[in-house]
Amino acid sequence: MSRGGRANRGHGDKPAPDGVGRRRSPRQLWTVGSDRVSCGQPTATTSDDRRALLTSPACLGAPAARGLSHAPGGRPVYDFDLVVIGSGPGGQKAAIAAAKLGKRVCLVERRNMIGGVCVNTGTIPSKTLREAVLYLTGFAMRELYGASYRLKSDITISDLLSRTQHVVGREVEVVRSQLLRNHVELVQGSAKFVDPHTVQVEGDGRGEHHKITAAKIAIATGSRPARPPHVEFDEQHIVDSDGLLHLEDIPSSMVVVGAGVIGIEYVSMFAALGTRVTVVEKRPQMLEFCDPEITESLKFHLRDQSVTFRFGEEVSRVEKSDKGTVTSLVSGKRIPAETVMYSAGRQGATDALDLPAAGLQADARGRISVDKNYRTSVDHIYAVGDVIGFPALAANSMDQGRLAAYHAFDEPARELTALQPIGIYTIPEVSYCGATEEELTRSAVPYEVGISRYRELARGQIVGDPYGMLKLLVSTEDRTLLGVHLFGSGATDLVHIGQAIMGSGGTVDYLVDTVMNYPTLSESYKVAALDVTNKMRAVERFTA
Numbered sequence: 001m002s003r004g005g006r007a008n009r010g011h012g013d014k015p016a017p018d019g020v021g022r023r024r025s026p027r028q029l030w031t032v033g034s035d036r037v038s039c040g041q042p043t044a045t046t047s048d049d050r051r052a053l054l055t056s057p058a059c060l061g062a063p064a065a066r067g068l069s070h071a072p073g074g075r076p077v078y079d080f081d082l083v084v085i086g087s088g089p090g091g092q093k094a095a096i097a098a099a100k101l102g103k104r105v106c107l108v109e110r111r112n113m114i115g116g117v118c119v120n121t122g123t124i125p126s127k128t129l130r131e132a133v134l135y136l137t138g139f140a141m142r143e144l145y146g147a148s149y150r151l152k153s154d155i156t157i158s159d160l161l162s163r164t165q166h167v168v169g170r171e172v173e174v175v176r177s178q179l180l181r182n183h184v185e186l187v188q189g190s191a192k193f194v195d196p197h198t199v200q201v202e203g204d205g206r207g208e209h210h211k212i213t214a215a216k217i218a219i220a221t222g223s224r225p226a227r228p229p230h231v232e233f234d235e236q237h238i239v240d241s242d243g244l245l246h247l248e249d250i251p252s253s254m255v256v257v258g259a260g261v262i263g264i265e266y267v268s269m270f271a272a273l274g275t276r277v278t279v280v281e282k283r284p285q286m287l288e289f290c291d292p293e294i295t296e297s298l299k300f301h302l303r304d305q306s307v308t309f310r311f312g313e314e315v316s317r318v319e320k321s322d323k324g325t326v327t328s329l330v331s332g333k334r335i336p337a338e339t340v341m342y343s344a345g346r347q348g349a350t351d352a353l354d355l356p357a358a359g360l361q362a363d364a365r366g367r368i369s370v371d372k373n374y375r376t377s378v379d380h381i382y383a384v385g386d387v388i389g390f391p392a393l394a395a396n397s398m399d400q401g402r403l404a405a406y407h408a409f410d411e412p413a414r415e416l417t418a419l420q421p422i423g424i425y426t427i428p429e430v431s432y433c434g435a436t437e438e439e440l441t442r443s444a445v446p447y448e449v450g451i452s453r454y455r456e457l458a459r460g461q462i463v464g465d466p467y468g469m470l471k472l473l474v475s476t477e478d479r480t481l482l483g484v485h486l487f488g489s490g491a492t493d494l495v496h497i498g499q500a501i502m503g504s505g506g507t508v509d510y511l512v513d514t515v516m517n518y519p520t521l522s523e524s525y526k527v528a529a530l531d532v533t534n535k536m537r538a539v540e541r542f543t544a
Contacts, residue, residue, distance in 0.1 A: 087114055
């Protein structure tokens with residue numbers, strides 16, 4: 001049996017690799033942030049003893065300083081089987097997956113970043129902010145009660161962030177609880193490599209340096225907003241997506257530079273709050289990977305909220321003063337605004353890791369290259385999540401972490417399916433799974449289109465969403481679903497119905513023959529399925 005009484009899932013009767021999975025005596029174990037430290041020496045229990053021990057030759061400089069000793073025969077014995085750097089979705093799942101295999105796992109994270117970027121500055125805060133905007137503005141009810149309807153007038157930043165802070169706090173506790181329940185040792189501090197098997201942790205605010213050794217290491221440090229070097233960010237008038245969450249007031253006007261996913265999500269939120277938003281994008285379109293009909297619907301909806309788009313334009317400079325900013329474009333246009341937000345993509349958070357000490361190197365964007373098993377160029381070091389680049393989504397990162405842990409400890413696992421949904425949390429939402437019309441046309445794949453519009457659904461009227469739509473792309477050869485594209489309320493949830501059917505090889509006939517609850521937005525699948533089968537039937541009759 002493994003720790004906590006869990007079965008070792010078939011590993012108990014196999015000899016562990018050198019230095020892996022072997023229990024240490026209490027004299028070999030040391031724990032950061034607790035009252036017990038040994039570094040292979042007699043256990044220290046008081047703070048003075050701990051400080052003396054951590055600065056002793058046994059902990060600094062000598063092999064034991066790295067927590068590395070040798071078993072009889074010269075085989076290395078490490079402090080942990082796995083050290084994970086970063087507690088975001090990828091790091092958390094890697095740590096828990098390894099712990100469930102009976103491995104000794106340590107997770108290192110900065111004190112105020114438990115849960116990683118996802119919980120503290122990324123997915124959770126931005127999506128909670130979106131829900132607060134929808135609720136306080138009464139945006140979803142304006143179709144029913146009029147364009148001037150608001151649940152609360154004079155909405156402030158504190159109104160919006162109070163909900164965000166509550167949710168973030170709860171999520172941090174959930175992460176802590178899951179790590180504790182799975183016996184993952186949490187070390188709080190900043191990590192960097194000393195050598196390929198050793199990580200040094202600098203305790204936040206304590207001036208202590210701890211060295212931890214591990215047979216395997218997983219890097220899951222996430223990412224941060226990329227900042228153009230020529231832009232002077234002041235966290236008040238010129239901000240990135242992180243800084244936007246710390247504004248003191250809701251700006252009356254805003255320029256958003258970059259029409260990627262993050263940029264457009266914030267554009268829709270602030271437009272719903274009544275901010276006059278101008279989008280500057282050097283490409284000819286936004287969200288080019290989405291279905292053109294869906295993006296056109298979103299653009300129409302945003303323009304209806306006074307959003308201005310400047311496609312094919314580049315920013316030459318941004319001037320700021322106490323009164324606000326003026327954004328100058330290469331074309332000569334000048335755009336005054338209270339705030340400018342740069343959404344220039346993400347940068348891998350690897351600067352502080354000292355990767356060369358581990359034999360690793362990041363690219364210009366701070367990303368680490370991995371193979372299909374998320375293993376880096378150093379065999380025992382893995383990397384998962386945003387730090388490896390595309391797709392840089394929390395949902396993918398979770399599975400990457402789990403699969404990396406399985407591969408590290410030779411646990412059989414199946415690869416992820418290629419069929420993965422994309423969700424964009426604009427107001428309204430956008431989501432899709434599978435191919436677009438452009439891709440099918442380019443590949444000469446024959447297909448037919450079925451469409452359902454929310455305004456034709458009873459549920460669409462009830463929730464006050466007349467803009468939403470669902471599009472099915474169906475093969476005219478074998479009637480299988482080739483793509484599902486949604487725009488409107490619940491799109492990021494509804495997409496999984498289509499994903500499940502596509503993943504199991506189902507056909508459009510399943511949707512036609514299935515009874516769905518009424519009134520629901522899920523009915524849109526049946527309506528679109530009937531639409532496409534009627535079109536296909538008409539062609540079949542013509543050719544009969």
